[in-house]
Amino acid sequence: MYVEVGVGDGWIESLSRERDEVLARWVERVAGDLRGRLSLPELQRELGEIYTALTTALASGGTDLRAEQFGELRALLADLSGGRARQGFTPRETAGTVFALKEAAAAVLEKRSVGYRDYVRFSEFVDELGLFTFETYVRTRDQVIVEQSNQLLELSTPVIKLWEGVLAVPLVGTLDSARTQLVMESLLEALVSTGSRHAIIDITGVGAVDTQVAQHLLKTVMAAQLMGADCIISGIRPQIAQTVVSLGIEFGEIVTKATLAEALALALRRDGFRFVRRAAGAEIR
Incomplete structure (x- = not known):
């Protein structure tokens, strides 16, 4: 379900104004979940690019992830999930990276007195991001399996x-x-x-x-x-x-x-x- 919202919605404005705090909390949470499997600078760059694309697209109005304005965000999420699949991360770890944004933003949204209804809209939007990431991960993982199977097949039939x-x-x-x-x-x-x-x-x-x-x-x-x-x-x-x-x-x-x-x-x-x-x-x- 996609909920149409505009620039004036409290949660969107809060995410933009409190970028540094939310991003820092997000990076900290994901770094803890991944237990050092990715370096901190790499996480900061990766999540920073996603966060910037996210807030920029939301500022244009709407939360339909299929819309043209979310093209860059979709590409970044696809890169994240594809990279995780090839690096051997689990689907839970990959989707969890996106879902961790909820907890990272919760305290900030509460501090800015964002209402319950706005938080539900924000939560639904993050759910869409997580599902998109998970689906992309599965497609990439299947592709990796096919590539590895072909490589094993070639190795098993030497001339x-x-x-x-x-x-x-x-x-x-x-x-x-x-x-x-x-x-x-x-x-x-x-x-x-x-x-x-x-x-x-x-x-x-x-x-x-x-x-x-x-x-x-x-x-x-x-x-x-x-x-x-x-x-x-x-x-x-x-x-x-x-x-x-x-x-x-x-x-x-x-x-x-x-x-x-x-x-x-x-x-x-x-x-x-x-x-x-x-x-x-x-x-x-």
Whole structure:
């Protein structure tokens, strides 16, 4: 609910005239709540800018936070809530920073004999500021979670060079559609940039293989083959082999190996390398 008020309203005039006292009380209260997690100069600057924007907008009349005159205040509150979300502050701590303005101003408004009705209007306005801050915090936090998830996803699907012309993608965990797409993009880009002829997809760290996982693997292999690469799937453990057979999953002509070492040896043999076991103690030149 928005209550339309004008310049003559007692609480607005009091906030403007008693700026220094209210701001000092506000900073002191928030600093106590945050227990030193933000420096005092930083809090003074941050809350000072918000307080100035708040009183300037209120002086124009009205308390509708959606109005154009509150644009700067909305931007400052969004910066505050976004910064708090990225710094790891809780929603309670973030919204509490705004709600603390009520207590900071209460003594000043009482001293200036601001009536009960005016204080209710002031309280409702601060509630709107707090809710706006909370909503912005939630949106920013969700965005941070998505960004962190994407970063973890990229870290969990590295493309590594095992040998000249041989790349490997060691997969760990669950293979879903989003991750499959990332694996394909990373692998194809690496094949092009390195000119590699062989790609090994190692599923040793994949907990289980079902029909959906198998389809994702086949898509990745087909994409690599379309780029002219020879693709091998390694890490086929006995349990996975039994599951694949029981589900009737067909890998077609795709070569599979039990270990990454066997897959690497096969890729090197296809490139013309020969492996010779030397007698123990024989000199290596």
